[in-house]
């Protein structure tokens with residue numbers, strides 16, 4: 175006879191969204207199980223830059239947009255979690271930087287200065303004297319201003335480890351070749367994994383880009399057929415160097431988007447990787463890896479002429495950001511969570527917005543009683559591991 179287990183909530187996808195929700199809902203008394211096809215965090219979450227930001231970088235045009243306002247509370251929500259006083263206990267998570275810097279290069283300096291001096295932003299940003307510049311910018315050749323933002327940067331591998339630990343037994347490896355999800359018009363009736371039948375009350379889709387295929391299956395049963403997703407492609411560069419500069423900063427260029435966003439990550443051999451996002455990663459989408467490497471070297475030379483990157487090893491990685499469909503591929507303002515019958519569809523749209531996602535999903539489930547018995551998770555269900563960071567995968571083989 176097939177072994178069967180009931181669960182209040184079945185979460186599909188084990189990136190930041192699924193893991194955050196599994197921790198939150200389990201702590202609120204719901205029995206949860208999570209299905210993951212790969213390793214935890216192995217898609218967008220471990221490829222993110224880990225910046226927990228309050229939206230100021232989007233306000234560079236001069237006014238705070240909706241996005242900026244909605245997101246402004248997030249760094250404080252994360253800090254509470256990191257201190258053990260928030261919705262989720264993140265005390266095991268390493269903070270790479272407690273601040274984020276912003277620098278303006280050359281001709282845009284005056285526009286940026288006027289903007290940051292505005293009343294609205296006082297307290298969230300401060301202009302730094304030369305001696306407090308991050309080391310990569312502290313050079314007499316540097317022309318421009320450096321600001322400190324009240325944002326932070328978290329180490330995503332330790333974030334994933336911290337989120338996995340309390341619910342490790344509930345994180346189930348799903349093999350699409352042999353396992354199955356059965357749908358009907360109300361939602362998922364059952365998921366069968368390694369011969370175990372899981373019967374959920376509500377199912378939460380938190381599969382990032384994978385939501386697209388799951389929604390297609392739901393749509394065949396006339397469920398959530400109106401919900402559409404979009405992908406925004408990026409081509410990121412990773413720069414391994416031995417200069418020791420740890421930089422967590424946005425460079426402001428002529429447009430209202432960061433010209434370059436730099437975060438720094440450690441390799442096992444003690445060298446550092448600068449992970450580069452911003453406009454370079456958007457322009458990089460139309461380039462092959464060699465072209466992006468050349469464009470990266472050119473950009474580093476233009477922005478840091480006093481640093482010698484000639485010995486740096488540069489690799490690139492393509493990744494799509496997966497989000498709900500928006501007009502003209504604009505960035506969504508908030509986390510997205512919508513319920514249709516017994517199905518909840520989510521995209522955090524940013525790592526930063528995980529607390530906002532948690533609030534929204536809890537609201538959507540407010541009428542759901544926690545009814546499943548607290549029973550042991552069957553041993554026959556295979557459990558998941560956290561994925562290895564991409565920079566370790568890319569540079570680790572040659573330098574381990």
Ligand SMILES: Cc1cc2nc3c(=O)[nH]c(=O)nc-3n(C[C@H](O)[C@H](O)[C@H](O)COP(=O)(O)OP(=O)(O)OC[C@H]3O[C@@H](n4cnc5c(N)ncnc54)[C@H](O)[C@@H]3O)c2cc1C
Nearest residue numbers: 187189190191217218219222223225382384523524525526
């Ligand atoms: C290059 C880059 C940089 C970023 N930088 C930042 C940043 O600095 N700050 C910020 O706030 N945000 C950032 N983001 C956005 C952020 O990373 C994402 O919004 C967030 O990680 C999405 O999390 P997720 O859990 O929805 O998706 P994912 O992390 O992609 O997780 C989805 C999971 O679902 C699994 N899955 C897929 N299909 C199925 C299925 N059928 N069954 C079971 N499991 C399935 C996948 O294997 C995956 O593990 C960045 C994104 C990118 C791409």
